[in-house]
Amino acid sequence: ADPVKIGFLVKQAEEPWFQDEWRFAEQAAKDKGFTLIKIGIPNGEKMIAAIDNLAAQKAQGFVICAPDVKLGKAVERAATRNNMKVISVDDRLLDGAGKPLASVPHMGISGYEIGKQAGAGLAAEIKARGWNLAEVGILRVSYDQLPTARERTMGAVDTLKAAGVPAANVVDAAQSKTDTESAFNAANIAYTKQQRFKRWVAVGLNDEAVLGAVRAAEGRGMRGDAMIGIGIGGSKTALNEFAKPQPTGFFGTVMISPKRHGYETAANLYDWIATNKAAAAETLTAGTLMTRANAAKVHAEMEQ
Amino acid sequence: MSAYLQFDQVSKHFPGVIALGGVSFEAHAGTVHGLLGENGAGKSTLLKILGGQYRPDGGRLLLDGREVRFGSASDAIAAGVSIIHQELQYVPELTVAENVLLGRMPTRMGFLDKGAANKLVSERFAKIGVDLDPNARLADLSIAQRQMVEICKAVMQDAQVIAFDEPTSSLSHRETEILFRLVRDLRAEGRTLIYISHRLEELYALCDACTIFRDGRKVATHPVMADVPRDRLISDMVGRELSDIYDYRERELGAERLTVCGMADGCDFSVRAGEVLGFFGLVGAGRSELMRQMYGADKRAPGTVVLDGAQVAMGGPSAAISAGIVLCPEDRKEQGILAQSSVAENINISCRRHALLGGVFLRHAREAALADEFIARLRIKTPSREQEIRLLSGGNQQKVILARWLAEPGLKVLVLDEPTRGIDVGAKNDIYRIIHEVAARGCCVIVVSSELPEVLGISDRVAVMRGGRIVGQLARADADEQAVLRLALPDTNNDSDNADITSRRTA
Amino acid sequence: MSTIPLTHTGVPAPAGRQRALLIEYSMPLAYAVLFAVLAATVDNFFSVANVVGLMLSVAQIGMVACTMMLCLASRDFDLSVGSTIAFAGVLGAMVLERTGSVTLAVGAGLGAGALIGAGNGVLIAYLRVNALIATLATMLMVRGLAFIASQGQAVGINSDAFIAFGDAQVFGLPLPVLVAGACFLIFGVLLNHTVFGRNTLAIGGNPEAARLAGVKVEKLRVWIFLLQGLVTALAGLILASRITSGQPNAAQGFELDVISACVLGGVSLQGGKARIFGVLIGVLIMGTVENVMNLLNVDSFYQYLVRGSILLAAVLLDQLKARGERRT
Amino acid sequence: MSTIPLTHTGVPAPAGRQRALLIEYSMPLAYAVLFAVLAATVDNFFSVANVVGLMLSVAQIGMVACTMMLCLASRDFDLSVGSTIAFAGVLGAMVLERTGSVTLAVGAGLGAGALIGAGNGVLIAYLRVNALIATLATMLMVRGLAFIASQGQAVGINSDAFIAFGDAQVFGLPLPVLVAGACFLIFGVLLNHTVFGRNTLAIGGNPEAARLAGVKVEKLRVWIFLLQGLVTALAGLILASRITSGQPNAAQGFELDVISACVLGGVSLQGGKARIFGVLIGVLIMGTVENVMNLLNVDSFYQYLVRGSILLAAVLLDQLKARGERRT
Numbered sequence A: 001a002d003p004v005k006i007g008f009l010v011k012q013a014e015e016p017w018f019q020d021e022w023r024f025a026e027q028a029a030k031d032k033g034f035t036l037i038k039i040g041i042p043n044g045e046k047m048i049a050a051i052d053n054l055a056a057q058k059a060q061g062f063v064i065c066a067p068d069v070k071l072g073k074a075v076e077r078a079a080t081r082n083n084m085k086v087i088s089v090d091d092r093l094l095d096g097a098g099k100p101l102a103s104v105p106h107m108g109i110s111g112y113e114i115g116k117q118a119g120a121g122l123a124a125e126i127k128a129r130g131w132n133l134a135e136v137g138i139l140r141v142s143y144d145q146l147p148t149a150r151e152r153t154m155g156a157v158d159t160l161k162a163a164g165v166p167a168a169n170v171v172d173a174a175q176s177k178t179d180t181e182s183a184f185n186a187a188n189i190a191y192t193k194q195q196r197f198k199r200w201v202a203v204g205l206n207d208e209a210v211l212g213a214v215r216a217a218e219g220r221g222m223r224g225d226a227m228i229g230i231g232i233g234g235s236k237t238a239l240n241e242f243a244k245p246q247p248t249g250f251f252g253t254v255m256i257s258p259k260r261h262g263y264e265t266a267a268n269l270y271d272w273i274a275t276n277k278a279a280a281a282e283t284l285t286a287g288t289l290m291t292r293a294n295a296a297k298v299h300a301e302m303e304q
Numbered sequence B: 001m002s003a004y005l006q007f008d009q010v011s012k013h014f015p016g017v018i019a020l021g022g023v024s025f026e027a028h029a030g031t032v033h034g035l036l037g038e039n040g041a042g043k044s045t046l047l048k049i050l051g052g053q054y055r056p057d058g059g060r061l062l063l064d065g066r067e068v069r070f071g072s073a074s075d076a077i078a079a080g081v082s083i084i085h086q087e088l089q090y091v092p093e094l095t096v097a098e099n100v101l102l103g104r105m106p107t108r109m110g111f112l113d114k115g116a117a118n119k120l121v122s123e124r125f126a127k128i129g130v131d132l133d134p135n136a137r138l139a140d141l142s143i144a145q146r147q148m149v150e151i152c153k154a155v156m157q158d159a160q161v162i163a164f165d166e167p168t169s170s171l172s173h174r175e176t177e178i179l180f181r182l183v184r185d186l187r188a189e190g191r192t193l194i195y196i197s198h199r200l201e202e203l204y205a206l207c208d209a210c211t212i213f214r215d216g217r218k219v220a221t222h223p224v225m226a227d228v229p230r231d232r233l234i235s236d237m238v239g240r241e242l243s244d245i246y247d248y249r250e251r252e253l254g255a256e257r258l259t260v261c262g263m264a265d266g267c268d269f270s271v272r273a274g275e276v277l278g279f280f281g282l283v284g285a286g287r288s289e290l291m292r293q294m295y296g297a298d299k300r301a302p303g304t305v306v307l308d309g310a311q312v313a314m315g316g317p318s319a320a321i322s323a324g325i326v327l328c329p330e331d332r333k334e335q336g337i338l339a340q341s342s343v344a345e346n347i348n349i350s351c352r353r354h355a356l357l358g359g360v361f362l363r364h365a366r367e368a369a370l371a372d373e374f375i376a377r378l379r380i381k382t383p384s385r386e387q388e389i390r391l392l393s394g395g396n397q398q399k400v401i402l403a404r405w406l407a408e409p410g411l412k413v414l415v416l417d418e419p420t421r422g423i424d425v426g427a428k429n430d431i432y433r434i435i436h437e438v439a440a441r442g443c444c445v446i447v448v449s450s451e452l453p454e455v456l457g458i459s460d461r462v463a464v465m466r467g468g469r470i471v472g473q474l475a476r477a478d479a480d481e482q483a484v485l486r487l488a489l490p491d492t493n494n495d496s497d498n499a500d501i502t503s504r505r506t507a
Numbered sequence C, D: 001m002s003t004i005p006l007t008h009t010g011v012p013a014p015a016g017r018q019r020a021l022l023i024e025y026s027m028p029l030a031y032a033v034l035f036a037v038l039a040a041t042v043d044n045f046f047s048v049a050n051v052v053g054l055m056l057s058v059a060q061i062g063m064v065a066c067t068m069m070l071c072l073a074s075r076d077f078d079l080s081v082g083s084t085i086a087f088a089g090v091l092g093a094m095v096l097e098r099t100g101s102v103t104l105a106v107g108a109g110l111g112a113g114a115l116i117g118a119g120n121g122v123l124i125a126y127l128r129v130n131a132l133i134a135t136l137a138t139m140l141m142v143r144g145l146a147f148i149a150s151q152g153q154a155v156g157i158n159s160d161a162f163i164a165f166g167d168a169q170v171f172g173l174p175l176p177v178l179v180a181g182a183c184f185l186i187f188g189v190l191l192n193h194t195v196f197g198r199n200t201l202a203i204g205g206n207p208e209a210a211r212l213a214g215v216k217v218e219k220l221r222v223w224i225f226l227l228q229g230l231v232t233a234l235a236g237l238i239l240a241s242r243i244t245s246g247q248p249n250a251a252q253g254f255e256l257d258v259i260s261a262c263v264l265g266g267v268s269l270q271g272g273k274a275r276i277f278g279v280l281i282g283v284l285i286m287g288t289v290e291n292v293m294n295l296l297n298v299d300s301f302y303q304y305l306v307r308g309s310i311l312l313a314a315v316l317l318d319q320l321k322a323r324g325e326r327r328t
């Protein structure tokens, strides 16, 4: 048989998370001896082009984190058209009707689930500090244009509500872009609007968003003792905060393992192609709450 | 025969300016009606109203006895009126044919019929006597050629009324003759022709009647052009007597001050201190090119310029200027004006470097004073020095650009390329006086002009160019039209030219 | 009566013509060379599958570049195309979802595109709003509409008839590629062989001159933008069918790609200059670069560097050529 | 000889002058009105905290808008500012990490910015590359460099001295706001009271005429871009200190915001026209809209609509004014 070639397509190649996934996929390629082709697919058009491109390179299959879960059907068609095998990673693909694609094995986390973990982390810390739930403002740094972003932040908010925070305390801060400065500006305005809250907790689609909320709070004199922010991703942004001598309002981040996602999906796909052993229909990996306290440890076990 | 075209109390105001204050006159079919007037008198404004570009604030416009109101240029065209505007209006990237037929390209089954278009155009060109490639891009033509294209464009609309706004201002001898022939043919065909010019010889040579403007009002209409003495025209126009507009004065010339050599073969020349050297030639003779080269306007220019015994570094215009050499370019619109900037800005742009605070900051008061000084000296007609230059009349724009260079303190060599293009008699007189003042200061003055009488009138010496070389230099004493033209024209068909020249001189 | 030569005697015509020809075709030639080199050096590049994939990947950009060319040639500018693609796709998908009728869906999408375009045209031509701001504003508003209409969620498409647009093959070529080809043909003819095209160049080169010659400048502007909207919407529908869903945040930054492709193809932002052939090449260059970088598995960070350098290289070449032109 | 009346007309000058004045200040007036209305109707809008926050939110845009104004006034264009902000931040943070010296960090950032700017300038002025493509290319390459240098990771900043830049307060105003203010002051003077400014407008209005009038066009262009790069880098460093990290993907799309602010402020893309005051207003409008929308909790999808309409409203107003001007 001709040498195995596998594509690994991710929606935001620049994001550290995906860089890591790729890195671990490469490891799998080395261990198992196949070729890995990494392509970034920021939108649906580029995604289709990339799949065709893989076909042209005679790849037999690909792992994908699509720019939008609703692209499932398109992925499926493109794959069958070029008869390639597909495994989805991170985000579960949906069909036109919104149901998960049965035909495509998946390994990942649902955005909503990570969100819930962040929320749980916040609820626990609020309790630990003995704050009065009624007096805590919940800052949702929102970017609802991006479905995953919405799922995550909603997951967190729902958990907090369930933990007893009044729905009225939830304050949306809509960032105009997904970078830290937009989050900073949006949060700043939210604080202005809701001066009744002296204590805040913040969630967002990623660490950068939460960081913006934390910096803005500091601008208002609300430091680590008055702000609890929990991000998502466990990127360097979070580690930088933990590295600071003084604890900041950036309390923690829900870290998900790029290692398993990257290595295992690629490896599974290889086995599927080489030995026709189909991968498990769905594997869900849980995130881990990483804080100042356990940063080094968690990072160590998740990264290597 | 009743008047085909009538203006009745037409008026047009602009903020701070009354361009036309109720003007009435009529022009008859089968005649050429001349319009004269100082710069800013309102001539072009009147034509823009005739052409539907402006709407009059008051008054009526009658064609063949019926009142017409034009909402746009296309209305005017539809009514059989076409204008050759003072500021050329062409599309640089399109071909000659496409420009000439702009808005009226022939089509076959909805598609352009380029064959037909080119045929149409080249036939008409042949008839008129213009030899231009219909497929040439306008951008690649000289101004003179662009002007001819504009003329053909208007003429080919076969309008009953055709108005020419200073058509010869950028033409040289040869095209001028083609134009004259054309105008006479059109008159013979019974069209109604309006002809604006500041060159009195032309008006005498072409016009049957004429109307004179001043400050937006009609001064007089003369039904028979030939009967009007030249001095009368001038005094009507400028409101004062002008005996000799060139007012040339014999002077002692100094030693050789400027030497130019190696620019192109056969182009070496030198100028003495206080001397006015005139350059004459037909279109494309190479005068502008030579001047631009010595100014360093075009990169990669060979040759040396020696001024006061020292060689001038050829580092582009800025170097030339700081050496005291300035060039007033021939193409006002493309190379001269900063359209959106004020009159004051346009005057100060170059010379302000002498008047800076700490070499950096502007001295607004001084710049204003300088601007006002030249506005007065050159009789520049503008509501204020802050007026955007594009809103000035063509001739007044030209004066502003001249002012820019006359204001240069360290002036040693003044090169003027077609300096009086579009400028009225009175202003010409002012400019000639200034030219002689500058010369009297010991500067070298070089005047490139396609207007023969001007060259002869003001120059101490005349250099004639043909085909990119200087084919002869004549001392003032030996320089007459015959001699100069004999040098300037290719040796063929001289007599026909001379015939025409004489007719122009008798005027 | 002897005619008088006004043409400057200087460069002998034939030589000039040869150079002109060389200049005219320098871009295509350069691309041909590039293509040949890649075909020889990059595996899998010169395979039917890949070449078709390449063309498919630039089908949308190509279509819109055709009308953007007209827009730029008339000294205008359109930033709203990306949003229009998204909106047309979303709208089409939604109508399809509700009514199940492909005709209605396509009609709705195209109609919306035409409206958006005409809106831009009116704003710019009649209300004299600066084209950059006007289309920036519509870009924002249309994107907003796309989000609002779809509540920010991609709208799935199930109708195979509609999806067929995206991957139906005719003589071995996918429909989108053929449509793009048709656009180049149609707009090439429109530009070079119709009054519409000439007048477009005229109002770009010198609006005043065009107006004085009786060209209805405002009307023409509106038409150009309307066409732009229409073609863009078509591209949006095709995209939707290719990705079997209408995506509210599709085609972000698309406008910049299209404009770059045009400028790369020698269309001047100062207006008055356009060459359909150049635009085609511009589009192909953009697509080829992406394609090859993926074939060569170039690191995603370095892709930025490569893309940038290629752009530069391309315009620098074009620049030398322009120098040549100026000399003639 | 008779003296010549400068205004040869019955129309009294004062009237014209009044109108001129009104036109000159119509933008500021309009904004003042807008501000007053918002202050009255939107709670929390007119509070120190919020106004300061507003100013902080446009500090970077404001700084860069000052130089972008010069760039546009000279009939150029710069898309690379967003990437430069990111790169300068990343570089600064990295140097800080390695050396711990704030001076070195700032020096490195500014130096890089100046280099990038000068590079753009040389490409455009001397190699005559189209400004859009040239700066698009540098935009891509510089963004790539930012990613490569940081391996796509945010680079943390711990030096309090450096962070002070971001949140130090002087007379109750955050440093970034003061820096932005200083920029407006400096570049306002530069534009209106120095040769540099006048020549910039001149080469924008008519490059050929300016050149023949002795303006060193190429050199000037390079300087303009160099300044642009320098100020942009400064903005990048300030941003980095505000968010205590250099982020390689910061400030995407920043260029469009800046250019819009300028155009909104009446800077013409055709060159030759610029008003620092207008730019300031343009920037403030952009910031105010964002700010108010969030204060009013406008749904993020509808924010697109609002932003678009405000842009339109603003230029339409400006348009009426221009009409007035044309009449004058």
Ligand SMILES: Nc1ncnc2c1ncn2[C@@H]1O[C@H](COP(=O)(O)OP(=O)(O)OP(=O)(O)O)[C@@H](O)[C@H]1O
Pocket: B014, B015, B017, B018, B019, B037, B038, B039, B040, B041, B042, B043, B044, B045, B046, B086, B381, B382, B391, B392, B393, B394, B395, B396, B422, B424, D328
């Ligand atoms: N659009 C405008 N706005 C303001 N003033 C104007 C405008 N057009 C013309 N003017 C003024 O109206 C007056 C008449 O201008 P016009 O161009 O008709 O003069 P002209 O007789 O053609 O002069 P020239 O012989 O120099 O061409 C001038 O003072 C000019 O400044």
Ligand SMILES: Nc1ncnc2c1ncn2[C@@H]1O[C@H](COP(=O)(O)OP(=O)(O)OP(=O)(O)O)[C@@H](O)[C@H]1O
Pocket: B139, B140, B141, B142, B143, B144, B170, B172, B281, B282, B283, B284, B285, B286, B287, B288, B289, B290, B330, B450, C007, C008, C009, C010
């Ligand atoms: N704008 C132009 N574009 C291209 N070639 C030109 C242009 N103007 C002149 N030429 C050519 O350059 C050479 C020198 O022309 P130049 O303008 O110096 O002649 P001139 O004596 O100044 O006559 P005029 O200026 O009246 O055309 C001639 O071959 C002429 O045909």
Ligand SMILES: O[C@@H]1[C@@H](O)[C@@H](O)CO[C@H]1O
Pocket: A015, A017, A090, A091, A111, A148, A206, A232, A233
């Ligand atoms: O986009 C996110 C990515 O940032 C990482 O968090 C993994 O999950 C994906 O959905």
Ligand SMILES: [Mg+2]
Pocket: B043, B044, B045, B086, B165, B393, B394, B395
């Ligand atoms: Mg005039």
Ligand SMILES: [Mg+2]
Pocket: B287, B288, B289, B330, B417
């Ligand atoms: Mg000349």
